[in-house]
Amino acid sequence: TAAAQEDVVVATVNGQPITEAELVLAETELDPQFARLPPEQKRAAALSAMIEIRLMAAESEKAGVHDDAEFKRRMEFLRLRALHSQYVSDKVASAVTDESIRARYDQEIAAAPAVNEVRASHILISVDENATEEQKAAARTQAEEIIDKLDAGGDFAELAKENSSDGSAAQGGDLGYFGPGRMVPEFEQAAMALEVGQHSKEPVQTQFGFHVIKVTDKRPQQPPAFEEVQAQLRSLMLREKYFEQAAALRGAAQVDITDPVLKTA
Numbered sequence: 344t345a346a347a348q349e350d351v352v353v354a355t356v357n358g359q360p361i362t363e364a365e366l367v368l369a370e371t372e373l374d375p376q377f378a379r380l381p382p383e384q385k386r387a388a389a390l391s392a393m394i395e396i397r398l399m400a401a402e403s404e405k406a407g408v409h410d411d412a413e414f415k416r417r418m419e420f421l422r423l424r425a426l427h428s429q430y431v432s433d434k435v436a437s438a439v440t441d442e443s444i445r446a447r448y449d450q451e452i453a454a455a456p457a458v459n460e461v462r463a464s465h466i467l468i469s470v471d472e473n474a475t476e477e478q479k480a481a482a483r484t485q486a487e488e489i490i491d492k493l494d495a496g497g498d499f500a501e502l503a504k505e506n507s508s509d510g511s512a513a514q515g516g517d518l519g520y521f522g523p524g525r526m527v528p529e530f531e532q533a534a535m536a537l538e539v540g541q542h543s544k545e546p547v548q549t550q551f552g553f554h555v556i557k558v559t560d561k562r563p564q565q566p567p568a569f570e571e572v573q574a575q576l577r578s579l580m581l582r583e584k585y586f587e588q589a590a591a592l593r594g595a596a597q598v599d600i601t602d603p604v605l606k607t608a
Contacts (some may be wrong), residue, residue: 354390356397361390369393434588439580445569447576452566458523462560463534464516466502467509470552486546486553493542499557508552516557522564527551534558 352360370377370389377385408414466489468482489502500515507516523531533547537558546553600606 354394356394357401359397361393361397366390366393369396430588431585435581435584438584439577444573444576444580447580448569448572455566458564459535459561460520460522460564461534461537461558462520462562463518463537464499464503464557464559465509465511465518465530466499466507466516466555467551468506468546468553469508472550482553483546483548486555489555490542490544490546493555493557499542517559520560520562530554530556 351363353363353366354361366386366389369392370385373389373392374385376392377388380388403409466486468486468489470479470482474482485506489497489506492502493499500517503512503516506512509516511518521531521534523535525531526534527549529547529549533543533554534556537543537556539558539561542557543555547556548554
């Protein structure tokens with residue numbers, strides 16, 4: 344039944360049939376060109392393209408283009424590419440199933456070391472990169488005065504709103520949760536060393552200026568949801584499987600590179 348459906352003639356061009364199978368192939372091959380079209384228009388666009396391909400191809404054939412040596416080289420290259428694509432589909436893509444991707448995700452999550460992330464707020468006294476030593480000293484002194492106010496029972500969020508030059512000031516300096524590698528090293532090291540509810544007793548200097556940091560929570564870092572990384576994992580596994588197959592085929596083949604420059608490269 345499927346074969347009969349594929350043989351259904353959907354149009355003719357100068358008496359030459361265009362079958363359902365050819366239309367489906369054209370729709371697949373030309374899909375990037377139809378990306379902006381509504382789904383119901385893609386089929387008609389594929390037929391229109393197929394008609395034009397048939398007409399222009401016939402004209403090129405009349406001109407004898409198909410006998411040209413360069414044309415024959417291109418045809419051979421396209422044939423090889425089509426066979427290569429079929430191999431990738433049969434031996435690579437078919438091996439990377441939804442089940443194997445899920446298993447890889449579970450394996451990676453299980454093997455990942457336990458990492459804590461912290462939730463912290465900060466008050467930033469910014470210092471321009473071209474600031475003088477006197478300006479840096481003044482900024483540090485201001486940060487130290489804020490720490491004195493915190494030690495005396497001052498409210499961190501209010502002090503952040505009044506003094507911080509960072510965009511988080513409106514939220515009381517809250518930066519949300521972050522794990523290793525998300526902040527500049529000096530800030531991260533200081534934040535990770537604090538206990539929940541504790542604020543830094545000395546200003547923390549970074550490239551942005553002087554920070555007063557308070558840690559408000561700590562928790563095990565949450566792994567990304569499977570749905571968030573599924574496409575990325577699929578791409579990774581496809582690359583791995585492709586190079587595994589390529590390495591096996593190269594290892595079993597006799598490949599001699601005779602061009603000395605290419606051989607060196």
